Amino acid sequence: MNTSGTDLNEMELKMLKEFRKALSDVLTPKHTDAILLKWLRARNFNLKKCELLFRQNLWGRAVYKIDTLRSNFIKQEVAEKYEFTSYLGAAKDGTPLRYIALGRGDFYGFLMSMSTFDILLYCTYLIEHDVQRTIEQTEKVGREINEITYIFDLEYFSVHQYAHASVIELGLDMVKNVQDYYPEIWKNILAVNVPFFFYQAFNILRPILSNTLLQNIRVASKEATPELLLEYVDPEVLPAFLGGQRVDSKDDPMCSEFIKFGGIIPEEYYLCKQTHLQKKNFETETVWIAARSYYNHPIVVQETDSIIRVDVRIEGGSLATTLLYRPFGKDSAEPDLRMKDERLDPHNEKHNVLLISPCVKLQAHLAPVSYHNYAPWPGIYILKFDNSSSWLTSRRIDYSFRVEPPSS
Secondary structure (H helix, E strand, O other): OOOOOOOOOHHHHHHHHHHHHHOOOOOOOOOOHHHHHHHHHHOOOOHHHHHHHHHHHHHHHHHOOHHHHHHHOOOOHHHHHHOOEEEEEEOOOOOEEEEEOOOOOOHHHHHHHOOHHHHHHHHHHHHHHHHHHHHHHHHHHOOOOOOEEEEEEOOOOOHHHHOOHHHHHHHHHHHHHHHHHOOOOEEEEEEEOOOOOHHHHHOOOHHHOOHHHHHOEEEOOOOOHHHHHHHHOOOOOOEHHHOOOEOOOOOOOOOOOOOOOOOOOOHHHOOOOOOOOOOOOOOOEEEEEOOOOEEEEEEEEOOOOEEEEEEEEEEOOOEEEEEEEEOOOOOOOOOOOOOOOOOOOOOOHHHOOEEOOOOEEEOOOOOOEEEEEEEOOOEEEEEEEEOOOOOOOOEEEEEEEEEEOOOO
């Protein structure tokens, strides 16, 4: 058993062996012992939880076609023009190195210009590229690389931009989903050029961060930034404006030829001018979800690899949204649809549903959201809208969906 030099005790070795056995029907050569150990550590070696989360990850990858995302994803114009992240090469330890100009980027502008799902899919696209680079680095250095080093540059960071409730919710969703579906992928988190109020802003994220991740975070003020970064990055790799020696072909210390800094997104890209979904046909529905309540919309899919297209607009605030799946029973002509206000729990075997997407706070109160899911299997796909966290406020949902046959 190859554990890449990790010292494991007898219990951990036993759990790793049992975990590999439990997942023997879905594992591939890319699921090394080191990767599986990350999943186990992320759930404190609770084998049942680890297996469920691992399988949920595989179901989600099938629904969103993550395995082909790197080649098939098309960036929206606003992301192409105003993205604020760049790949720099490799850190001293061989891990891929990504730079994020968090202080210069317009996170709120992205939220107003792209739907929640589009932003999460865009971020997944970037992570998948970095995961591929870990594979390339493994081949280059001759030892397993399965983590990434990130530089978060907080120069010009504004609390005002990131204090918006919807921005905070989306940020929490992003961090949680990365920890759940890419456990321990962050080797080093280097927060640099941090302002004096950084720790107050950071406290919003701290409660959901794993102990492993917190231990890997290093923070430096503007004065201490070069010293910190040069501990982890060779000077010829580190751009000059961060304290290294690297410039672009025009001798620009900002390396503007290959580093993207984002900038404020013009309001012409904002989606908020769109109106409520109109009742164009009988499939469009309007539903009010009371506080502390749920609403489940079943979508029956008969053909493998169909496409489910959904349009949603919400009034009253964001709404936790997930996609569940229930296999057909003995007779697919009479599917088990259950009650629309039932609290469906994928952890309860009696409910007979699988969680096949991350739970996200859908920010469809800012602008209508249009997205699509693939339906890899025939059965019942259930859009679950969860307003249980709201004690007083109901939500209005205008939504429509359509099922399209498999693309040829």
